[in-house]
Amino acid sequence: MAEKIKISTKKVNVFYGDKKALENINLEIPEKKVTSLIGPSGCGKSTFIRCLNRMNDTIDICRIEGKIIIDNEDIYSKEIDPVLLRAKVGMVFQKPNPFPKSIFENVAYGPRIHGLAKSDDELDELVTQSLVKAGLFQEIKDRIHEPGTSLSGGQQQRLCIARTIAISPQIILMDEPCSALDPIATAVIEELIDELAKNFTIVIVTHSMQQAARVSQQTAFFHMGNLIEVGRTDQIFSTPSQKKTQDYITGKIG
Amino acid sequence: MTNNLDRVELSLVGRKRSERLFKFYGFLGILIAFLFLITILYSVISQGQKAFFTTFIKVNIFFDSEIIDPQNQRNDEDIRYANFNKIITESLKKKFPENLNKNDSKELSSFISSSEADYLSEFVVKNKDYIGKYKNMWLLASSNIDVIVKNPEMEDLDEEDRLISDKQLGWLNQIRLNKELKKELNKNFFTKADSTEPEQAGIWGSLVGSFLTLLITLILSFPVAVAAGVFLEELAPKNKFTEFLEVNINNLAAVPSIIFGLLGLAIFLNIMHLPRSAPIVGGMVLALMTLPTIIIATRSSLKSVPPSIREAAIGLGATRFQSVVDHVLPLAIPGIMTGTIIGMSRALGESAPLLMIGMVAFIVDVPTTFLDSSTALPVQIYLWKSTAARGFVELTAAGVIVLLVFLILMNGLAVFIRQKFEKKW
Numbered sequence: 001m002a003e004k005i006k007i008s009t010k011k012v013n014v015f016y017g018d019k020k021a022l023e024n025i026n027l028e029i030p031e032k033k034v035t036s037l038i039g040p041s042g043c044g045k046s047t048f049i050r051c052l053n054r055m056n057d058t059i060d061i062c063r064i065e066g067k068i069i070i071d072n073e074d075i076y077s078k079e080i081d082p083v084l085l086r087a088k089v090g091m092v093f094q095k096p097n098p099f100p101k102s103i104f105e106n107v108a109y110g111p112r113i114h115g116l117a118k119s120d121d122e123l124d125e126l127v128t129q130s131l132v133k134a135g136l137f138q139e140i141k142d143r144i145h146e147p148g149t150s151l152s153g154g155q156q157q158r159l160c161i162a163r164t165i166a167i168s169p170q171i172i173l174m175d176e177p178c179s180a181l182d183p184i185a186t187a188v189i190e191e192l193i194d195e196l197a198k199n200f201t202i203v204i205v206t207h208s209m210q211q212a213a214r215v216s217q218q219t220a221f222f223h224m225g226n227l228i229e230v231g232r233t234d235q236i237f238s239t240p241s242q243k244k245t246q247d248y249i250t251g252k253i254g
Numbered sequence: 255m256t257n258n259l260d261r262v263e264l265s266l267v268g269r270k271r272s273e274r275l276f277k278f279y280g281f282l283g284i285l286i287a288f289l290f291l292i293t294i295l296y297s298v299i300s301q302g303q304k305a306f307f308t309t310f311i312k313v314n315i316f317f318d319s320e321i322i323d324p325q326n327q328r329n330d331e332d333i334r335y336a337n338f339n340k341i342i343t344e345s346l347k348k349k350f351p352e353n354l355n356k357n358d359s360k361e362l363s364s365f366i367s368s369s370e371a372d373y374l375s376e377f378v379v380k381n382k383d384y385i386g387k388y389k390n391m392w393l394l395a396s397s398n399i400d401v402i403v404k405n406p407e408m409e410d411l412d413e414e415d416r417l418i419s420d421k422q423l424g425w426l427n428q429i430r431l432n433k434e435l436k437k438e439l440n441k442n443f444f445t446k447a448d449s450t451e452p453e454q455a456g457i458w459g460s461l462v463g464s465f466l467t468l469l470i471t472l473i474l475s476f477p478v479a480v481a482a483g484v485f486l487e488e489l490a491p492k493n494k495f496t497e498f499l500e501v502n503i504n505n506l507a508a509v510p511s512i513i514f515g516l517l518g519l520a521i522f523l524n525i526m527h528l529p530r531s532a533p534i535v536g537g538m539v540l541a542l543m544t545l546p547t548i549i550i551a552t553r554s555s556l557k558s559v560p561p562s563i564r565e566a567a568i569g570l571g572a573t574r575f576q577s578v579v580d581h582v583l584p585l586a587i588p589g590i591m592t593g594t595i596i597g598m599s600r601a602l603g604e605s606a607p608l609l610m611i612g613m614v615a616f617i618v619d620v621p622t623t624f625l626d627s628s629t630a631l632p633v634q635i636y637l638w639k640s641t642a643a644r645g646f647v648e649l650t651a652a653g654v655i656v657l658l659v660f661l662i663l664m665n666g667l668a669v670f671i672r673q674k675f676e677k678k679w
Contacts, residue, residue, distance in 0.1 A: 055568065060491065060492050084571070086569060087570075091565075093565060093566065095562060097560075098566075099563065099566060099567075100585065109567075110571065113570070113571070113576055163566075163570065164569075167571060
């Protein structure tokens with residue numbers, strides 16, 4: 001399988017103050033595929049995903065060593081502007097966090113600050129397209145100017161996805177996007193992830209191994225700040241090479 | 255198992271008792287506070303409401319041409335210089351046919367406020383036809399008469415303890431019997447500034463002074479404090495220096511207000527040579543005092559905005575500043591507004607720093623600019639309280655009522671804003 005590598009990390013160490021959160025992470029993430037990160041709570045998978053768009057910059061005590069290369073550029077080098085990076089690497093958070101504004105304003109905010117639409121018509125079109133891609137448009141087309149917070153949890157999360165894809169990133173990071181949702185809303189989001197993988201590189205953190213198995217092509221298992229094993233998803237769940245991975249997916253640790 | 259439950263039941267008695275006791279103490283505390291509140295309100299309102307009305311006496315004024323215009327020139331200047339006090343006294347005398355000596359007429363003339371002579375002279379200048387004629391007019395009673403009318407229990411006092419003599423009391427009763435006495439809304443109180451005569455003194459001058467002062471305070475403190483709060487909470491790096499600033503701002507909020515007055519005296523008056531007693535200086539001093547309050551309110555309401563909103567904006571590629579201005583600040587505005595209004599109402603009730611910069615002077619004119627000499631509401635109350643004349647007792651209480659009304663209005667506005675604009679997420 002000749003895959004193009006979108007993101008690769010080299011010897012990444014992350015510290016919160018004196019505490020080491022991640023140690024020597026070397027991971028390659030293929031383009032336009034879904035990579036899921038699994039592992040018990042506190043294993044560092046969320047920390048890792050937040051390094052990929054430099055979200056950890058907002059935490060003062062967080063310090064990062066090593067290299068994270070996206071499209072042949074080290075995103076932690078001085079020439080990289082984190083704001084520009086985040087326009088390229090979008091993020092969907094654990095808890096749906098729409099702005100307390102209308103559905104339209106939620107989606108339009110990104111394009112607006114980045115100047116992506118030249119006219120109001122273009123912006124309307126962009127918002128509609130994003131909502132269509134996020135599979136939300138049919139449900140809410142009559143109330144696009146109502147508050148985003150009035151939607152159900154699953155709809156809110158899809159609104160957040162629509163908001164993210166409105167700025168056409170190349171990579172979408174998802175930090176446990178379904179952990180606050182019921183199974184039906186989860187199924188809808190998972191379908192959406194399948195669809196989005198045609199156009200975007202997706203990295204998803206999940207607690208549910210079934211979800212990882214369903215949506216991803218590659219799976220990485222983290223444990224205690226270390227990357228234990230990475231491989232094709234079917235392979236990880238059927239014939240893991242590491243004892244710890246085996247224990248985790250069979251429920252012995254975690 | 256049963257044994258265990260018995261023990262739980264036994265311990266329950268003690269637990270329930272301490273809960274009841276705690277509830278009782280809480281209720282007692284509220285009751286005491288409520289009683290004090292009622293006492294204060296009762297004493298202030300029962301005194302103060304008297305000052306909202308004032309006494310008028312009906313006098314059949316004879317505009318004696320001999321006194322007003324002996325040369326028959328009808329000249330405005332001459333009329334203004336005429337002795338209208340004499341006109342009032344002579345007209346009053348006609349009410350009492352018995353022979354009055356010189357001393358009596360002096361006592362009689364003190365029934366009417368000294369402001370009425372000017373009022374009559376202006377009246378005659380405008381209506382020259384009345385010269386040589388009679389007209390029934392309601393004239394403002396002097397404060398001593400007004401106090402006796404409002405406090406009938408004082409009539410029973412001995413002559414030397416009473417504000418008016420036995421003879422004056424007799425005349426007053428006769429006027430009352432003739433129904434030539436009425437109580438009307440005290441226009442002076444609501445339209446005039448301070449005066450040495452209680453019946454001519456008003457709250458308006460100090461109200462305008464307070465308004466001008468608070469306007470300066472708001473203009474200076476609000477933008478600076480919000481900017482400082484946003485910077486410290488959202489943009490500044492967390493290091494030793496910002497920590498030091500934070501501690502000092504919190505300390506500043508606890509500094510006694512008179513210290514700010516001393517600072518204002520030293521810097522604004524002695525170094526910058528700004529005018530004494532002026533609202534602009536008062537506003538600057540109160541702005542210094544209000545700054546830390548608004549900064550703290552700004553920071554705490556920024557803190558209460560969930561971090562997920564910031565993350566959402568930053569995750570979309572907004573700069574830190576954009577995430578604050580577009581999303582965090584709008585959500586924090588109700589809290590900031592509430593804090594600002596609370597700070598402003600504190601500034602409204604503040605007198606100590608204003609004493610230091612000379613806003614405690616006796617000001618007869620209503621201020622019109624930020625540079626005019628002026629007082630403020632609480633200072634005016636303090637001034638009246640320390641004046642000897644009996645008529646100022648009611649004025650003091652009435653001033654307190656006006657101050658309380660404005661404080662309640664401002665706090666009500668704060669509650670309204672908080673409920674109206676608070677967004678749920």
